[in-house]
Amino acid sequence: MSDNRIHKLVLDQSTSGTKLLLVGIEENEAKILRRMDRKHTQIFPQDGWVEHDPSEIVKNTKQLIAEMLEATNLSAQDIRSLSITNQRETIVAWNKKTGQPVSNALVWQCNRSNDICKQLIEAGKETEIQRKTGLKIDSYFSGPKIRWLFENSDEMRSLAASGELAIGTMDSWLIWNLTDGEVFATEPSNASRTLLYNIYENSWDAALCDIFLVPPDSLAEIRDSNDSFGHYEGIPIQGVMADSQAALYGQNCFGFGDIKVTMGTGCSVMMQIEERSDLISDNILKTIAFTDNGATDYALEGIIRSCGDTLTWLSSELALFGTIEEGIESAFSVNDNEGVYLVPAQLGLAAPFWDSDIRAAFLGMNRRTGKPHLIRAGFESILFQIRAVIDEIKQVTCLDIPRVKVDGGVTKNNRLMQMLADILGITIEVSCIEELSALGVLMLTSGFDMQKEGKIFNPKSNNLEPHYQQWLEYINKVRDK
Structure with a gap:
């Protein structure tokens, strides 16, 4: 594929799978030129537990990018940017030195932290948490899942003690892997779904981290949604947004x-x-x-x-x-x-x-x-x-x-x-456009309206x-x- 258009990639990493869009922009008009999809395994270890293999998602992501470039006869140098939108509250913990995940990703649907939520509510923590985060104490969000991992994983506690633990939503996990560990970052639309982030001060909150046993040094740097997040094989990673918020922007x-x-x-x-x-x-x-x-x-x-x-x-x-x-x-x-x-x-x-x-x-x-x-x-x-x-x-x-x-x-x-x-x-x-989450994050960084x-x-x-x-x-x- 060779033309005068600006070519951009948008990665949409969702609950059921990962899709990659190649978008061509010419005279401030954008057109989806190609779409590729790859599903990942849904893992249900127990009733109400839902997991994803984070390494499988990274593998799928890299394979999709390679296949897209090959299928369209483009090189990495032909791609102006790669933007990311993702499933939100799903959480991954990994070793900063080895890059290996501590466990499977705990998906937003996972209910294993219900008892933790009840304990925190009974302890009177919900008012403080809701006042700072705008959210409720619920297993839907990342914080209780992280605390469950700390309570059930010796490796989590060991890595935290040595300062080698990284914890992040799916965007920060992907950015870490795409940049070979050079960038550990997220942005507010994802961070605000963790129960660890003060949405009024736009920062991780030490008191909230303490409630969920999270060492602040294990959390990602916060950047603006339209910021730069490093490079993948020379392609600038530009713009990251949680999928539902990206759809709001796209609409x-x-x-x-x-x-x-x-x-x-x-x-x-x-x-x-x-x-x-x-x-x-x-x-x-x-x-x-x-x-x-x-x-x-x-x-x-x-x-x-x-x-x-x-x-x-x-x-x-x-x-x-x-x-x-x-x-x-x-x-x-x-x-x-x-x-x-x-x-x-x-x-x-x-x-x-x-x-x-x-x-x-x-x-x-x-x-x-x-x-x-x-x-x-x-x-x-x-x-x-x-x-x-x-x-x-x-x-x-x-x-x-x-x-x-x-x-x-x-x-x-x-x-x-x-x-x-x-x-x-x-x-x-x-909407007449199916991929609104993907296009929303692209609109944020490119300024056009599809x-x-x-x-x-x-x-x-x-x-x-x-x-x-x-x-x-x-x-x-x-x-x-």
Whole structure:
């Protein structure tokens, strides 16, 4: 491939796999020229435990870059920059001298630190942590996972004592490996998800580190999201951002009250609140959206553990359908759920319920219940969770939300998107660009805008309202048991 365009690479390291985009920029217009993907192994050692092999992810990353250059007949010198966006709260610990990980990466979905969270809440730590981080004490975030490693790994404690321990989210692990250990750095949108970072002072917090047993010298240097992070084989690493925040940027959500929903393995409902750090809720998080040349934008966020993962579970574990297309056809072969509902707590419930002990359940079944009803209940549970989060955000901000921008793989089904518009009573705009997280971080560093108006779905019916209220009732019943 040889032309006059500027060529840039964007690495999107997600929960299910890693993808690499080659983007060509000419006259401030960008076009995705090629995409390559590679999945990595999902490891489930025990019920509720989720791990990734961090070395496999590094191997996949390097192989993708090599294959992209070979397939496009480009050299490293032809690439202007490499930007990174990544799954957020997943944590890796490694030996600074050898570069070897202490264990598998503990994924954001992993619940092994539930008991630690309960102990900290009972000890009265949540108020201080939420005041500094904008987050709740929950196994979703990195801090409890790190403390679990310290409590269960002799190697972690030994490396910490000798000053040879490194701890980081997936971005800092990748940067370390791509730069051969020369750069150990992260940026605020990732750091703010660890429960170790004061989002108002933009720095690691010594008191928070002490709560989670973390030596401050084991943590990465903080740089701006649009900063430089070293080089990989001569390619400058420029721009790093957590995936959900990158999607917020990619959706052009720059004004107070702009809101987007990213529907991937999990789901992130995020509202731009600019510099308004005074908005507080017990059930909705506050986080750093991004930092750009020293300026910090904040966001409100409701996180949902199981979105696309619910469909994967229905398919792979329950064998209710094969492909997603088959699942969609089956779900919409019936007119409604006929009273069948899913409590989507395969990994516990996050916003706005915050109940890590609750278990998944199908409720309302009878002798006539068949596969289509169960599958439809799975799809509807995704929509109902989003409704619950947006209702909470509206209550916190006292804002009328006229439009919600959505992106992610689950948005490909038009009927489901119409149902989302109906259950929210809000206009839905589905992005015409699939790789918004990747393009968001590229937009931050390059200054161009690829976003165009997406497909519009206006509310047509409120027929789902009784079903939503019934689902909420079932959620509360299961939580009360």
